[in-house]
Amino acid sequence: xxxxxxxxxxxxxxxxxxxxxxxxxxxxxxxxxxxxxxxxxxxxxxxxxxxxxxxxxxxxxxxxxxxxxxxxxxxxxxxxxxxxxxxxxxxxxxxxxxxxxxxxxxxxxxxxxxxxxxxxxxxxxxxxxxxxxxxxxxxxxxxxxxxxxxxxxxxxxxxxxxxxxxxxxxxxxxxxxxxxxxxxxxxxxxxxxxxxxxxxxxxxxxxxxxxxxxxxxxxxxxxxxxxxxxxxxxxxxxxxxxxxxx
Numbered sequence: 001x002x003x004x005x006x007x008x009x010x011x012x013x014x015x016x017x018x019x020x021x022x023x024x025x026x027x028x029x030x031x032x033x034x035x036x037x038x039x040x041x042x043x044x045x046x047x048x049x050x051x052x053x054x055x056x057x058x059x060x061x062x063x064x065x066x067x068x069x070x071x072x073x074x075x076x077x078x079x080x081x082x083x084x085x086x087x088x089x090x091x092x093x094x095x096x097x098x099x100x101x102x103x104x105x106x107x108x109x110x111x112x113x114x115x116x117x118x119x120x121x122x123x124x125x126x127x128x129x130x131x132x133x134x135x136x137x138x139x140x141x142x143x144x145x146x147x148x149x150x151x152x153x154x155x156x157x158x159x160x161x162x163x164x165x166x167x168x169x170x171x172x173x174x175x176x177x178x179x180x181x182x183x184x185x186x187x188x189x190x191x192x193x194x195x196x197x198x199x200x201x202x203x204x205x206x207x208x209x210x211x212x213x214x215x216x217x218x219x220x221x222x223x224x225x226x227x228x229x230x231x232x233x234x235x236x237x238x239x240x241x242x243x244x245x246x
Contacts, residue, residue, distance in 0.1 A: 008050060008069050010084035016091075016110035017041045023053070023064060030057040030111065032147050033171055037094075037108030041067065056097065056105055063105065065097060148235050150228070152176075155204070155220040162206065167221075169235060174212075189214070197236040199229060212236070 004012070011017060018026065021042045030038050034057035044051040050069040054076070055062055068075050073082040077097055081087040096104045149168040154176070156163060165176040165186070172192055175185035189212070196213045203209035203220060208229040212219040223229040 004049070005069060007074070007084045011041070011052070011069070011074075011087070014041070014084070014088055015112050015114065018111075018113045019043065021113075023055070026053075026055040026064075027062040030055060030062050031060075034111060035109060037106045038111050039091075039107045039109065040111040040113070044068075054107075056107060058103075058105055147171075148232065150223070152221045152223055152232070153206075157217060160204075167232075169232070169239075172239060174236070189219075191236065191239050194236070194240060197233050197240065199226075199233045201226070 018040050026042055036059055038057040041052055041054050044053045052067040054065045054067050073080045074087045094106055094108050096106055098104055147170045151164055152167045153162050153164050166179050167176045174189040177185050193214055198211050200209045200211055206222050208222040208226050209220055210229050210233045
């Protein structure tokens with residue numbers, strides 16, 4: 001970095017430049033927790049140190065656009081920006097980019113790099129839509145890639161029977177479905193309302209049980225083994241701790 005041109009050093013200091021983020025991790029972050037128009041700048045996978053990529057979340061995909069520095073300035077889209085200040089001013093104006101499908105993409109929400117997140121990006125498998133792109137292929141609160149999905153067995157509220165359901169943890173929501181084919185959740189739990197999540201172990205004759213405590217109900221669930229249930233507890237508690245800090 002010490003040998004970078006001055007304007008490139010300034011670029012790497014802006015709040016939405018992610019130095020250690022590759023394409024796959026950028027797509028995971030934006031797809032799992034971004035919204036339409038969320039974007040970030042990162043290093044390109046190309047060997048030229050003055051080439052970068054702008055990753056942008058669309059409705060249901062991520063596109064990666066070319067950004068590079070030369071003696072003439074930063075080249076991005078159809079524009080040239082002599083300084084990093086000119087470039088960041090361009091981003092702050094919420095520019096529109098033309099995608100290969102002809103649909104314009106608004107760069108509206110810069111995704112900050114200084115966010116505490118567990119290092120589980122590589123466990124998330126996603127695919128970005130190809131576009132007018134480089135490689136193959138103001139701020140939001142509660143940024144997180146702390147997602148998980150899988151089958152858990154749940155104790156019923158009225159009839160105290162245990163039923164297997166498919167669960168999805170994403171951002172501050174925990175949803176459950178009848179199975180993986182379900183398009184609409186049976187219920188969505190808002191973790192903003194959750195008071196605690198505890199690993200219990202044995203409970204009502206079952207192993208690996210943990211609880212989710214809400215003011216209006218306590219949910220009891222278990223995974224296939226202690227490690228699986230503990231992983232759910234750790235991820236949910238991470239969300240609760242970070243929401244409380246906010």
